[in-house]
Amino acid sequence: MATKSEESRPAAAERQPVDEVTIRIAGDSGDGIQLTGTQLTVSSAIAGNDLATLPDYPAEIRAPAGTLPGVSGFQIHFSSHEILTPGDKADVLVAFNPAALKVNLPDLRPGGILIVNKNAFDENALQKAGYESNPLEDGSLQGYRVYAVEITKLTREALKDSGLTFREQDRCKNFFALGMIYWLYSRPLEPTIEWIREKFKARPELAKANEKVLRAGYNYADIARIFQTVYEVPPAKLAPGTYRHVDGNEAVALAMATVARTTGVPVFLGSYPITPASSILHQASKLRAFGVTTFQAEDEIAGIGSSVGAAFAGNIAYTTTSGPGLSLKSEIVGLAVILELPLVIVDVQRGGPSTGLPTKTEQADLLQALWGRHGEAPLPVLAATSPGDCFWMTLEATRIAVKYMTPVLLLTEGYLANGAEPWRVPTLDEIPRIEVKYFDDPSAFRGVYHRDPKTLARPWIKPGTPGLEHRVGGLEKDEMGRVSYVPENHQKMCELRAKKIAGIVDDIPPAKLEEGSLDDDLLVVAWGATYGAVTQAVREERAAGRRVASLHLRYLNPLPRGFEEILRSFDRVLVPELNLGQLEKIIRMEYLIEVEGLHKVQGQPFRVQEIRERIQEMLGA
Amino acid sequence: MATTEVPQYKKKDFASDQEVRWCPGCGDYSILNAVQTVFARLGIPREKFVVVSGIGCSSRFPYYMNTYGMHTVHGRAPGIASGVKLANPDLSVWVVTGDGDALAIGGNHFIHALRRNIDIKILLFNNRIYGLTKGQASPTSPRGKRTASTPFGVLDPPFNPISVALGVGATFVARTVDRFGKHLQEVLERAARHKGSALVEIYQNCVIFNQGAYDYLTDKEGRYEHALYLEHGKPLRFGKDLEKGIRLNRWRPEVVRVDEVGEDELLVHDEKSPSPAEAFLLAQMDYPEFPVPLGVFRDVEAPSLEEEMVHQTEEIRQKTHEDLLDLLRGKNHWEVK
Numbered sequence: 001m002a003t004k005s006e007e008s009r010p011a012a013a014e015r016q017p018v019d020e021v022t023i024r025i026a027g028d029s030g031d032g033i034q035l036t037g038t039q040l041t042v043s044s045a046i047a048g049n050d051l052a053t054l055p056d057y058p059a060e061i062r063a064p065a066g067t068l069p070g071v072s073g074f075q076i077h078f079s080s081h082e083i084l085t086p087g088d089k090a091d092v093l094v095a096f097n098p099a100a101l102k103v104n105l106p107d108l109r110p111g112g113i114l115i116v117n118k119n120a121f122d123e124n125a126l127q128k129a130g131y132e133s134n135p136l137e138d139g140s141l142q143g144y145r146v147y148a149v150e151i152t153k154l155t156r157e158a159l160k161d162s163g164l165t166f167r168e169q170d171r172c173k174n175f176f177a178l179g180m181i182y183w184l185y186s187r188p189l190e191p192t193i194e195w196i197r198e199k200f201k202a203r204p205e206l207a208k209a210n211e212k213v214l215r216a217g218y219n220y221a222d223i224a225r226i227f228q229t230v231y232e233v234p235p236a237k238l239a240p241g242t243y244r245h246v247d248g249n250e251a252v253a254l255a256m257a258t259v260a261r262t263t264g265v266p267v268f269l270g271s272y273p274i275t276p277a278s279s280i281l282h283q284a285s286k287l288r289a290f291g292v293t294t295f296q297a298e299d300e301i302a303g304i305g306s307s308v309g310a311a312f313a314g315n316i317a318y319t320t321t322s323g324p325g326l327s328l329k330s331e332i333v334g335l336a337v338i339l340e341l342p343l344v345i346v347d348v349q350r351g352g353p354s355t356g357l358p359t360k361t362e363q364a365d366l367l368q369a370l371w372g373r374h375g376e377a378p379l380p381v382l383a384a385t386s387p388g389d390c391f392w393m394t395l396e397a398t399r400i401a402v403k404y405m406t407p408v409l410l411l412t413e414g415y416l417a418n419g420a421e422p423w424r425v426p427t428l429d430e431i432p433r434i435e436v437k438y439f440d441d442p443s444a445f446r447g448v449y450h451r452d453p454k455t456l457a458r459p460w461i462k463p464g465t466p467g468l469e470h471r472v473g474g475l476e477k478d479e480m481g482r483v484s485y486v487p488e489n490h491q492k493m494c495e496l497r498a499k500k501i502a503g504i505v506d507d508i509p510p511a512k513l514e515e516g517s518l519d520d521d522l523l524v525v526a527w528g529a530t531y532g533a534v535t536q537a538v539r540e541e542r543a544a545g546r547r548v549a550s551l552h553l554r555y556l557n558p559l560p561r562g563f564e565e566i567l568r569s570f571d572r573v574l575v576p577e578l579n580l581g582q583l584e585k586i587i588r589m590e591y592l593i594e595v596e597g598l599h600k601v602q603g604q605p606f607r608v609q610e611i612r613e614r615i616q617e618m619l620g621a
Numbered sequence: 622m623a624t625t626e627v628p629q630y631k632k633k634d635f636a637s638d639q640e641v642r643w644c645p646g647c648g649d650y651s652i653l654n655a656v657q658t659v660f661a662r663l664g665i666p667r668e669k670f671v672v673v674s675g676i677g678c679s680s681r682f683p684y685y686m687n688t689y690g691m692h693t694v695h696g697r698a699p700g701i702a703s704g705v706k707l708a709n710p711d712l713s714v715w716v717v718t719g720d721g722d723a724l725a726i727g728g729n730h731f732i733h734a735l736r737r738n739i740d741i742k743i744l745l746f747n748n749r750i751y752g753l754t755k756g757q758a759s760p761t762s763p764r765g766k767r768t769a770s771t772p773f774g775v776l777d778p779p780f781n782p783i784s785v786a787l788g789v790g791a792t793f794v795a796r797t798v799d800r801f802g803k804h805l806q807e808v809l810e811r812a813a814r815h816k817g818s819a820l821v822e823i824y825q826n827c828v829i830f831n832q833g834a835y836d837y838l839t840d841k842e843g844r845y846e847h848a849l850y851l852e853h854g855k856p857l858r859f860g861k862d863l864e865k866g867i868r869l870n871r872w873r874p875e876v877v878r879v880d881e882v883g884e885d886e887l888l889v890h891d892e893k894s895p896s897p898a899e900a901f902l903l904a905q906m907d908y909p910e911f912p913v914p915l916g917v918f919r920d921v922e923a924p925s926l927e928e929e930m931v932h933q934t935e936e937i938r939q940k941t942h943e944d945l946l947d948l949l950r951g952k953n954h955w956e957v958k
Contacts, residue, residue: 042953045953045955046953046955048955048957191953235957238957239957240957240958241956241957242950242954242955242956242957243954243955243956243957244949244950244951244953244954244955245953246951254948254949257945257948258945258949261945262945266708268704268707268708270700270704287948288933288934288937288938289934289937289938289941289943290943290945290948293707293708293930293934295703295704295707297700297703297733298700298729298730298733299729301697301700301730302697302699302700302703302729302730302733303700305693305694305697305700305701305703305704305730306700306701306703306704306707307704308693308701308704309673309691309700309701309702309703309704309705309706309707309708310704310705310707310708311704311708312671312689312691312701312704312705313671313704313705313708313709313712314708314709315708315709317704317708331694332693332694332697335693335694339691424957425946425949425950425954426949427946428945428946462709463668463669463670463671463689463705463709463712464668464669464709464711464712465668466666466667466668467668468668469667469668469670469687469688469689469690470689470690471637471683471684471686471689471690471691471692472690472691472692473683473684473690473691473692473693474676474692474693474694475692482639483639483684
């Protein structure tokens with residue numbers, strides 16, 4: 001059978017170029033939704049579109065089938081121009097069952113395309129989803145272009161000679177829907193077929209079945225002519241280079257391998273599984289050949305503990321976690337502060353407190369990152385803005401940790417961890433060199449805490465170095481490294497440690513406006529993964545003629561130079577955050593400047609529209 | 622292969638310039654003395670020792686050793702030491718801990734370090750009390766013990782560290798006593814020579830909060846009448862003239878007179894037994910019903926974690942040619958011109 005999309009497309013279907021599209025796929029958490037979404041992402045990336053994704057899955061691995069809490073969703077926004085968010089409202093919704101329809105319909109734009117698996121709308125499923133009548137028949141979907149397709153039945157038909165059980169056959173149905181979408185949006189089938197063949201290498205019958213169903217879905221859309229239009233999203237104009245799609249957690253792991261390779265120093269990751277950070281551990285554990293050793297410890301505390309041990313032994317050490325895990329680690333973060341050892345702590349923030357919304361995104365660990373320790377224990381805090389930025393910020397956190405002999409906290413978010421975007425792969429000479437220097441000359445030794453006059457960093461001395469045997473520990477020390485209870489010494493050491501961290505301000509980029517200029521009427525200040533939504537909103541508002549500027553923070557401690565001056569240039573400042581106003585508090589506290597907050601803690605990222613509406617409110621129509 | 626000459630060390634080479642600040646008469650002094658003596662004769666360059674501790678009186682230990690050392694966080698030393706060892710398997714890594722540090726707040730790390738058979742040596746100073754926090758009951762305080770936190774007596778039954786270690790499959794498990802200097806050194810040296818994780822429980826006297834806790838074992842009579850010195854391949858005999866022994870009555874050990882039953886009836890110690898069951902049976906023997914077994918309960922060979930890690934890494938490296946740029950590009954990448 002011909003597979004080339006161009007050849008098999010009937011001339012009758014109208015071809016319509018579109019600039020961008022947002023598709024949401026939803027079903028049971030066991031329906032392979034995330035996998036389907038990932039395939040659509042890869043094929044769209046290869047089609048040359050810019051894109052952003054938002055996986056949204058329940059905390060339970062297999063929540064009761066057909067229920068509202070069990071619905072798993074994946075949203076992808078791809079376009080022919082630069083985009084920064086996974087899209088506000090979906091243009092297309094694929095719902096595999098009534099529960100998925102019920103949960104996701106509010107996010108489908110009026111007049112949007114709705115593809116449903118008609119076979120899943122039986123009485124039992126409707127009841128589980130809380131429908132009193134069948135929405136496919138009661139007229140309630142009138143405002144949408146509804147395509148009720150017998151996906152289960154058609155999948156089974158395609159596989160009737162496959163020898164697979166019905167259960168196995170039904171598990172292929174996500175590929176049927178994917179095939180339909182590939183036809184509708186002119187996506188290439190080949191990357192997914194290659195992936196299927198690789199994935200099911202050990203079970204060729206499943207590889208064959210999934211491939212067959214993917215093609216069946218594609219051909220069904222083609223032959224049955226259910227859609228009148230084929231949409232084409234032309235490639236985006238991206239900067240030249242090699243691209244791949246990357247999610248934030250993968251990007252962190254890639255940075256670890258990069259550090260190991262470019263420094264020649266072994267990298268150590270001590271970690272403990274926690275959603276949504278675990279996949280950093282999964283990805284990093286594949287990188288042993290690059291010089292990355294991973295250790296799955298017995299708990300969060302031993303995770304960071306082993307990393308501190310490895311740092312003492314001279315490795316470049318990381319630990320990865322999410323909010324509750326950071327709480328458990330905090331005592332040892334304090335230890336790392338007083339030992340003055342390099343360590344990068346990655347906190348993939350999720351909804352809290354406690355288990356909270358473990359699979360959803362939030363930015364509510366900022367205050368914990370800054371101050372969640374006993375004693376005076378300052379450390380640098382960085383935040384990544386996009387999945388690809390997780391790579392760069394991991395390198396940056398590592399650079400600072402090693403140069404200043406300090407633990408560094410890197411905040412990412414569930415939204416970045418699981419969200420993907422096309423990422424321009426750096427060439428090797430674009431990768432910053434991280435300089436690692438061990439101290440090994442006993443004749444020049446002037447103390448464990450004898451500091452570099454410029455950075456205030458202490459020397460890093462590896463065990464195994466003759467003549468420099470020394471002890472570090474949680475007790476306060478004097479410059480030589482001897483335990484000291486001298487009152488003035490403790491004050492001096494506390495102040496030195498604080499000064500060292502504060503001094504990093506001269507080694508990071510000064511604050512600058514992202515959009516707009518200093519004489520605009522309103523400044524929007526944000527940090528972390530809200531970058532996309534905020535920037536997009538400000539651009540759109542500026543295009544609509546409003547005088548609004550934006551500034552985005554990637555360094556939360558120390559705050560960059562010039563930030564205060566920029567804040568003072570504006571009469572009004574808006575701080576949108578996925579928390580109840582944490583950066584807002586910091587700005588007030590640091591600068592005594594009044595700012596207004598926009599708070600969202602729903603486990604979901606900002607929609608561009610939400611920020612736009614607030615800007616409009618503040619500036620008037 | 623070039624071998625580096627290891628200097629001939631003396632005990633004092635392992636003493637740091639720090640003033641030792643344990644209470645006068647504390648059992649920790651003799652342990653420090655023994656560890657420094659043993660380190661000097663192991664043939665390991667001094668710069669390769671790393672001594673890691675948690676929190677408690679015993680955990681001040683690294684400060685007094687002229688080696689690399691880390692005084693860390695309460696209970697967490699085994700995890701931190703594991704990181705040191707995995708980061709550089711060439712180092713000789715020792716953990717100094719106490720009964721509160723290892724068995725209460727650090728119980729989880731203690732069992733997992735032993736389970737993994739990572740080559741770190743855990744010296745557990747067991748004084749059956751919290752010293753540094755001024756005399757509260759510890760997980761090894763006997764029932765009924767009146768302490769600062771249990772003025773009417775301890776209600777909960779104590780941990781037996783040897784049984785715990787055997788229960789998680791530790792490959793080297795031993796017990797010794799602070800006051801028995803020679804025995805202490807012998808056991809420490811055995812632990813040092815063992816490949817894999819090692820637990821040495823050291824009965825240690827706290828002069829301030831639990832003075833005399835081990836008098837039954839360490840006084841003139843006790844050291845013969847209530848101590849059973851384990852020797853591999855030898856029948857279990859004790860008493861001043863080794864006139865008593867242990868034999869098994871079905872599954873139960875019992876104390877017998879050797880002249881009554883004959884030596885052939887006695888249980889013969891086998892520290893190499895693949896199953897920890899026999900050692901566990903010995904570990905359950907305690908004063909006053911039984912003599913207290915001292916020495917090596919178990920010493921078996923098994924691959925250590927860091928060795929396995931090194932082998933696995935070599936295998937992975939041989940099988941794969943890893944290129945950083947290929948990794949960064951991933952399987953699916955495309956060019957934009």
